[in-house]
Amino acid sequence: MKEKILKILDKYQTNSILFTNIKETSYLTGAEFGGFWLLNTKDKTHIICSKMIETQIRQYFEKQDMCIHAELSLYKTVVKILKQDKINDLLINPKYMNAADFILINENLSHEKINLIKKTGILDSLRIVKSTVEIENLKKACQIVSEVCNTVKEELKPGLSEIDIHYKVIELFAKNRVTESFTPIIASGTNSANPHHRSSNRKITENDIVMMDIGCMYNGYCSDLTRTYFLGKINNNQKRIWDIVKSSQSAVLKEIKAGLPVSWADKTARDIIEAAGYKDKFIHTTGHGVGIEIHEMPSLAPNAEGIFLTYMAVTVEPGIYIEGEFGVRIEDTILIKESGCEVLTSAVY
Incomplete structure (x- = not known):
């Protein structure tokens, strides 16, 4: 200190x-x-x-x-x-x-x-570069949130409400002796088109969509994870948009490393989404730093300054939101390395 x-x-x-x-x-x-x-x-x-x-x-x-x-x-x-x-x-x-x-x-x-x-x-x-102890805390937080997400996914079924899922997440965090790092976002059906939806009493239906944005805090360090799941049948348009968002995220995860401009991440993700015809439907930045706060520097924004440094912890979370229909966001917390990145969250897609 x-x-x-x-x-x-x-x-x-x-x-x-x-x-x-x-x-x-x-x-x-x-x-x-x-x-x-x-x-x-x-x-x-x-x-x-x-x-x-x-x-x-x-x-x-x-x-x-x-x-x-x-x-x-x-x-x-x-x-x-x-x-x-x-x-x-x-x-x-x-x-x-x-x-x-x-x-x-x-x-x-x-x-x-x-x-x-x-x-x-x-x-x-x-704070922007994490120490060995900080990294271990981040990894544990990411491990726990990934396990919680996997458990909740297995329990998703028609009849459950968003708020039911919301409190299931909090219950599982409590069983792991951790607290949420932010209020869980559980958005189903058309609600998934709202990136920061507040969990409601809406019940999941057959062939529904569920977006879960959740995170926990371990020893004072945060994790952040988003998955978008389809229950039952998925139509061609839904599958196409999910694939675009995943391709956008994968392109960043594949190439991101220390030394690249921070603005590169947003441009890489955004170019893929724009090329697919959804320029105006990606309505937030591509990610943010994670540490003792759920949102900290750097911001993976189009106008971001500086370069990625070894042992920065950031999220990569592109999304497409079709108002009145549905939205897809996929997010992982990663650790920047000299020649790539380590994905710390591991929940199934």
Whole structure:
């Protein structure tokens, strides 16, 4: 953690940085519980928390070189520490700070003439490439979601509602001692034409279509997987569109590797779908980064900047959506390698 913090402080030319969100604090400390702030000043690391979780904090960090402050007012404690250490500025990421905390911190720092430096994406450059431990957590999350998807597929049948399937997914996650990394998307029939459909009471019918977009979180790391299944008979148009989407995804998975422009992935997938005549029916980007958040950098968008780096974790998820009829999306989470990729999700297609 200290090495990561030093890189950030050096990059932004400041002596202090404050993290208040559980996503940031868990990434840096490994603690998967919230309720505390992490303040780094020069060569000191401060944990600031309420009295309610002081015991838990001291137990978790007992073998680490931390200064622990259990106080009634977290933001006043931050100001007090900065004054004691004679620090004149504080770096924060406003994206992860709620409005009330931001206002209180800003007011108190202004009163003490301490400059507040506001930058988004502070941890992005560190989070974008995964460590060995992070990769193992991602692989486990992907293994679990793949097994859950396979189990649910075997149980799909007419009469089940979307919400029945939704809670079956959550039940299976619970049996694996994990939680969902986002609200499951179970879309059947014409609902599958809505990429972010909210699971409803619609019941599956004979020869129906079911799109499942699900993910779980293991040790703080997310997985993301989408499959589109046809129950019973599939007509020629449905099969053609499913084949186009799968060909689009396969073209990316076959060639993607470190060193390629990030924008290449979207162009490769989109060119195939556009050539098939469905240019206006692919209505989202081709994928996104995955880690401690279900959506993080990089975005596999047409205008994406930068190149793929070894050990980036991303999704590849092209789709075609025919309003009023049906939609098809196929998504896998992958790990970028020097000469290709490793597909981490393995649910049957």
